[in-house]
Amino acid sequence: MTEPEAILRMTGIRKEFPGVVALDDVDFRMFPGEVHALMGENGAGKSTLIKTLTGVHGIDAGTIELGGSAVSFAGPPEAQRAGVSTVYQEVNLCPNLSVAENIFIGREPRRFGRIHWAGMRRRAEVLLGALDLRLDVSAGLGSQSIAVQQMVAIARALDVSARVLVLDEPTSSLDAGEVEQLLKVLRSLREDGMAILFVSHFIDQVFAIADRMTVLRNGKLVGEYRTSDITPVELVTRMIGKELEVLDDLEESAHDRSDLAAAPVFLQADGLSRKGAVAPFSLEIRQGEVVGLAGLLGSGRTELARLLFGADHSDSGTLTVDGAVVPMRTPRAGMDHRIAFSPEDRKTEGLVGELTVRENIVLALQAARGWSRPLSRKRQDELAARYVAALDIRPTSPETLVRNLSGGNQQKVLLARWLITEPRLLILDEPTRGIDIGAKTEIQRLVAKLSGDGMAVLFISAELEEVLRLSHRVTVLRDRKVVAQLDNESLTADEIMSIIAEGSSA
Amino acid sequence: MTGHRLFWPIAALVALLLVDLAVKPSFFSVELRDGHLYGSLVDILRLGAPLILVGIGMTLVVATRGIDLSVGSVVAISGALACLHLSGLGDQNSVGGTLVAVAMALGLCLALGAWNGFLVAVLGIQPIIATLILMVAGRGIAQLITDGQIITITSGPFRAIGSGYLLTLPLSILIALVVFVLTSVLVRRSALGLLIEAVGGNPEASRLSGLRSGRLIWLVYVFGGLCAGVAGLMISANTSGADANHAGLWIELDAILALTIGGTQLTGGRFSLGGTVIGALLIQTLTTTVYTLGIPDTATLLVKAMVVLLVCLVQSPAFRAKVRRRRKSPPPAPADRPVKVEVSA
Amino acid sequence: GGGSDSAGGGAVTLGFSQVGAESGWRTANTKSVQESAKSAGIELKFSDAQQKQENQISAIRSFIQQKVKVIAFSPVVESGWDTVLKEAKTANIPVILTDRSVDSADKTLYKTFLGSDFVTEGKKAGTWLTKEFASATGDVNIVELQGTTGSAPANDRKKGFADAIAGQAKFKVVASQTGEFTRAKGKEVMEAFLKSQSKIDVLYAHNDDMALGAIEAIEAAGKKPGTDIKIVSVDAVKDGMQALADGKINYIVECNPLLGPQLMDLVKKVAAGQEVPTRIETEETEFDQAKAKEALPKRQY
């Protein structure tokens, strides 16, 4: 069949970083009016390809054509002017500015040559409205949950009338509702002939929206496919280079609570609350139990988790660990009770980018031991090596600077940090954010195993299926309130959604 | 080779020394005079010692995203208190008395460091302003101690700290060396280094990883105070007198300069004590060079500016990259116009 | 409340703005002013400017606000006082300059100047040198330790000295660097000189502190200060005199900080509206080693 002229054509792209070949002779093309998914495992080179397109990184070899003419952007501003609008993987906004400003800065509506603040706020509310998001747009961005920030970044990209829209894992921390909303918007943009580059580790999302997909593996091009010509299983096989075994076995083990009823309660919260974050709630977690938190964006899951760990301190209520009431004022207190908390925002709250993978992995354990009892270098290397292997962190050298890791691999490092502390309660806030399905199943299996060995787990994920698959019990939040706690015999996503929904109707 | 963190600082230092050698061949001559080594290089080591010490302390402070402007005043206070005590002694040459004086001075400096740490770690005041307080008040305290006069002392043991020699080497540099080695070992063999770099690299992440950053920050300021204290003793001992008004004036700037040349970022995180030592020596070499080559003192600052600029430029990867691109950029020139290549290269 | 009461019943209020406390000399100067004010029964408003002219100006402004009877100050620099002095004049508060003069074209802006002449000090040092080496035939190699670059005493003492030795070709200033008026720098610079200069006969230091620092350097180099290298300096602070008496310095030109008593007399006169000479040089002597020995015991600073 005859294809229209490609709007974007990248040929023979090569990008080396000291020690790593991130991209090796990669071809990539996009057509107007299509959604093109860029697929690949963590570290495959997706974000790098995008950054070479927008001029964040220069290329070592290859050519880039936009609208038929060769281009090489010196930086994002140029790319933007040429009509390439991008949402990068890590949220890249200014926490010190308001939501509205983050959407419009650089393109602020002006009147009499001066910034027209009121007009800006109005337009921001409209834009976010289109994404079904209603919030005080003059509030500081820093105080928003990571999901909100992601939506803001998307809104910013949508506002510019671009020829090519690039979205690097825009949905990694959105829940079903927002995703649906986003896809709707993308479809209408596609109608208007925009070319959309879409990166996601959610296969179903990709098949729902993409017309065409390009698969990368270890920085090399595997191939380009029409969605209609390929099945999910085939796609995954091409991404990871081997068959993926599914998790039905896990399903079983997860849900039998027979022994749990007997298990002693590890942690119990009574009327715990924090103003502006979560209303008083009670919650108990038994040893070996996986409790999932379900709720919409901004429902207060993260807040709740932070209280249990002592990341924020509560205004009211008590926390009981092993039957003894304990003050939980600092993270340190949480750790002293063998509680671990892996935060949702790896960039600002999780990792120390300047330090190596090894150093980041041992950080929490070392902090717990205190400075005077250092882990021997040998011990550190072993720990690092073990978890680099276990979680398949790439590149495999534990001496790589974390900031040079791909998003998903960074997430794995964060996870490793807490796993080596061998906690009794492991709080995971969006642990699988931006992680490819291979690793995701790995992590889910790990969680199941750990709980099997008696570790209590509090599991937060925007992906409801994941929560359901893993948890013995699901605690549902709505508007910063705990509205239901359900044993997960055979819960379905719809049941949960209806619980969330009915509240908002009531 | 050029990859190593310390390559460029060392290269700069060597380059500067070579300039000296070229201009004044006698610059490298080191002879033995009444039982100790004597020569410009020896002076550089001896006079560089205080800066090295202050630099080491400052490096750790900076690694935690802090800064300590008060070191200069602490230097003055330390010297003043020690000399005040000594001047009161019947027999200034008594080792015991000297030790007491030293102990008193260093004790006070620890307290001053703790004060800085308190302001930063507990009250959460921004380091630059928190230490500015002691920078201003500290001078006053030092002058209060000396009553604005220069306290001259004759104590042999004390003077040794600044101008004495051991095994023909200046005692001061040996002290600095010991402090450097001890600190390096402590920091790298224990987990301090890692924890400090973590706190400086990402405070919130460190907090959520259970680091007691407050204590760490406190610790580094106390240590910074101690280092400044020792430096203060050296400086006053070197001139066998406490000059509360001038001792350690602007040393904080030189210290920060030294650690930057050494490759530590003022934004916190990774630090390199070795680099700081190199940086300090570089700065001292520069000063000595100016005096030795008889550069008119109206031009001194210009020279200093230029040298520092050069050193920082060659160290900056961005700069080197740009230069390399320059070299590359002109297209392979046709054989018939070789001259042009010369020009462009 | 109006300032009249601040001027006190009969007591004269004197607003005195000091440069700072940058040296022992300065501190002695301050002390003398404070003490003699007390003994003369003059109410003193003292303000230390921390070497900043801006502070001195604002201090003088506040004196004007408080309607003191007389204002005295030692200018941190000689220029830049017209505006504030005019204000003082319009508020008709008489002004006395101490230690350093100002270069205002309008001499009516201040009643009188009390202090020493830095150029003369330099000259005296130079003249001594010419006498000392009158017989010398070969070159006389001089190294100079200057005060803080750009400061009035440094400029003038350099100038005066240069003028004095100008006539004779045998006097050669082979090296001249700033020692910033401090011992530490004095020593550091001298160490460098000792290595860079093959032959040094004389050291001229703009103040005693630098000379004292240099002495340590000379001794460390295995030379005898005062004999191998002749030393002449300015100020005559106690430590300096000690060194002079010990024969480590050869000659010191006094620069007397004890202006207090003289100043207070002037203040009283000026306050009473009597006429005073427009320029009063403080009586200052010069010390050689012999004079130093007898002067030393009753040296207060």
Add this chain to the structure above:
Amino acid sequence: MSTLTRVKEYRPQQRHLPMIATLVLLVAAYGYGASQYPAFGSGQVVFNLFINYSWLLVVAIGMTFVILTGGIDLSVGSVVALSTVLSAELLTKHGWSAPAVIVLVLAVGALLGTGMGALIHYFEIQPFIATLVGLFFARGLCLTISTEAPSIDNAVFTSIAQTQIPLPGDSHVSISVVIALVVVVIAGYVLHYTRFGRTVYAVGGSEQSAVLMGLKVARTKVSVYALSGFCSALGGLLLVFYKLSGDPLSAIGTELDAIAAVVIGGTILSGGSGYVVGTVLGVLVLGMIQTLIDFDGTLSSWWTKIVIGALLFGFIVLQRLIARRAR
């Protein structure tokens, strides 16, 4: 609408707390002075604050821009001195006309600033160091140009310097004060109502993000240093108007005063948050401290320093306490 009302009653206060606290403290300090020292209460004392510190205020405004981007500028003091020396030199020795001198001085300041900005942005030299080089360089130029401090008798300068703008209550201010206040207003406007201003905040918030958002980071970063250089030069001119002399050793340590003023005014050194008004208050705090000491007139040289430190401490701690309380 409800959101907007929430904005009004809640958000701004939070951000303005440090400044409000500072203002309260200033008033308190003034009240104390008035109660302690006769003639302190007179309005002129307040106006003198502005007269004496107008030059520092202008310098601090430039510094505010730099610090908002997360940078720092140590060169301001030297640039101020250079401006005074240049003015004196050109007016007295080379007989330039006043306007020409003013233009040149401002140009030189801006140029030096641009240079440092370029070093910082294009060669990624840390601001602290790049501007420290600037500090050495400018001060070095001062001394090479002249080691003396000549007076300036240029008619224009003298008239600007000595004109007093009368105010009610037989008090007065100088032209410099007016200039400084104009600068303040412009700066405030630029920061709040122009793209450049907002980009300054964005860069301070997260430079990497600012780049990826496609903002003109390079231009902004270089500009703030150019601006700071310009303000320092202007401050230098005001200082010339203030003293009518060019002193190569003047304004030593001004960088610390300026930084202190900015930080006391509630601006965060890591950048991204702060206001020009805060800086004004910060300068007034420093001035107030100096004035209190001048009026007291019993402090010895060293107690002066100690008390300055103590007052500084008091101001900062109280400021935090008040701010905390109000939260």
